Amino acid sequence: MYQLLKQEGRARRGIFTTVDGVFQTPAFMNVATAAAIKGGISALDLQELHCQIMLCNTYHLHVRPGDEIVKGQGGLKGFTRWPGPTLTDSGGFQVFSLASLRTIREEGVTFQSHVDGRRIFMGPEESMRIQSNLGSTIAMAFDECISNPAEYEYTKRSIARTTRWLERCKAEMTHLNTLPDTVNPRQLLFGINQGATYDDLRIEHMKAIADLDLDGYAIGGLAVGEETGIMYHIIEQIEPFMPKEKIRYLMGVGTPSNIIEGVWRGVDLFDCVMPSRNARHGHLFTWNGVINLNNAKYQSDSSPIEEGCGCPVCQSYSRAYIRHLLKAGEMLGMRLAVQHNLYFYNTLMEQIRAALDDGRFAQFRDEYSERLSKRI
Ligand code: PRF
Ligand code: ZN
Numbered sequence: 001m002y003q004l005l006k007q008e009g010r011a012r013r014g015i016f017t018t019v020d021g022v023f024q025t026p027a028f029m030n031v032a033t034a035a036a037i038k039g040g041i042s043a044l045d046l047q048e049l050h051c052q053i054m055l056c057n058t059y060h061l062h063v064r065p066g067d068e069i070v071k072g073q074g075g076l077k078g079f080t081r082w083p084g085p086t087l088t089d090s091g092g093f094q095v096f097s098l099a100s101l102r103t104i105r106e107e108g109v110t111f112q113s114h115v116d117g118r119r120i121f122m123g124p125e126e127s128m129r130i131q132s133n134l135g136s137t138i139a140m141a142f143d144e145c146i147s148n149p150a151e152y153e154y155t156k157r158s159i160a161r162t163t164r165w166l167e168r169c170k171a172e173m174t175h176l177n178t179l180p181d182t183v184n185p186r187q188l189l190f191g192i193n194q195g196a197t198y199d200d201l202r203i204e205h206m207k208a209i210a211d212l213d214l215d216g217y218a219i220g221g222l223a224v225g226e227e228t229g230i231m232y233h234i235i236e237q238i239e240p241f242m243p244k245e246k247i248r249y250l251m252g253v254g255t256p257s258n259i260i261e262g263v264w265r266g267v268d269l270f271d272c273v274m275p276s277r278n279a280r281h282g283h284l285f286t287w288n289g290v291i292n293l294n295n296a297k298y299q300s301d302s303s304p305i306e307e308g309c310g311c312p313v314c315q316s317y318s319r320a321y322i323r324h325l326l327k328a329g330e331m332l333g334m335r336l337a338v339q340h341n342l343y344f345y346n347t348l349m350e351q352i353r354a355a356l357d358d359g360r361f362a363q364f365r366d367e368y369s370e371r372l373s374k375r376i
Contacts (some may be wrong), residue, residue: 092220
């Protein structure tokens with residue numbers, strides 16, 4: 001359940017309470033696609049990195065090891081040993097971005113697995129059953145994520161189908177939650193807004209899904225090819241139609257600047273592979289911008305990634321050492337870099353919340369929005 005604590009303009013400070021624990025919003029979800037954060041980060045590490053909520057993917061875990069296997073281990077909680085809240089994405093996005101040979105019909109999508117080429121069918125009911133087996137705190141609706149730019153008539157037909165899929169998701173989740181052997185009988189369901197870059201279709205779709213009274217609402221279909229300015233414009237257009245008393249999640253976004261700008265426009269929840277992916281390539285976030293450890297100037301640099309950083313890595317290790325590990329392809333290099341970046345993202349959210357608590361988020365945005373994504 002979402003509780004709105006405070007507002008500054010459209011920006012919101014809140015708390016989301018679940019059966020698996022509470023998280024403070026605005027929040028960032030740490031991405032563990034196949035039930036692990038890439039870079040060798042464990043559930044124990046996540047706690048040390050100030051993570052509040054972990055995200056896993058339906059599509060990946062269905063393909064491998066299979067959701068029945070995860071259910072047999074007590075769901076994602078028993079499997080990963082992450083004790084807090086989890087969210088599973090529905091497969092709607094991954095089927096469209098990863099799988100090949102897709103055919104979309106009213107019932108759902110048939111596609112070929114990116115692991116072994118097997119033909120798989122997934123529709124709203126299959127996605128809900130898989131997510132129920134995974135036992136996440138929050139399940140996402142099965143949607144079609146259209147990449148931008150998209151054709152108007154196609155988008156119009158697609159959002160109508162995504163709404164019908166959402167109704168089927170809700171009915172199936174309601175049913176699954178009553179089954180005697182269900183992993184999490186209180187599993188929540190969030191709806192996903194689509195409509196490409198068309199204001200009228202976005203608003204029409206938002207109104208339709210708001211009527212279904214779900215546990216939260218996501219904005220999907222953004223950061224998929226359109227310019228950043230267009231993404232911000234779309235958020236501004238639909239925000240007034242998003243229920244005030246429900247949590248709002250901007251899917252797959254983004255840079256620190258995108259997050260600050262998203263919060264500014266009324267978003268509560270984010271997820272992105274950027275902190276872990278960039279870390280593995282030597283790109284590290286600091287409060288003055290992004291540093292690239294591949295740069296020769298760090299070869300003999302004995303300072304930590306960031307002076308004053310509270311993360312476990314910056315307490316001990318130098319830029320020179322981490323640079324060497326990354327260059328030598330040592331697994332430890334990736335692990336240390338990812339730890340720092342996740343800590344950065346999670347503490348960025350803490351700072352955003354503190355600024356909202358003190359009524360100085362506008363100032364915070366002026367100071368950091370551009371600065372944090374700059375390469376230095
Ligand atoms: N739908 C789903 N997951 C997503 C997206 C979406 O549109 C996006 C778009 N940025 C990221 N993840 N189901
Ligand atoms: Zn650090």
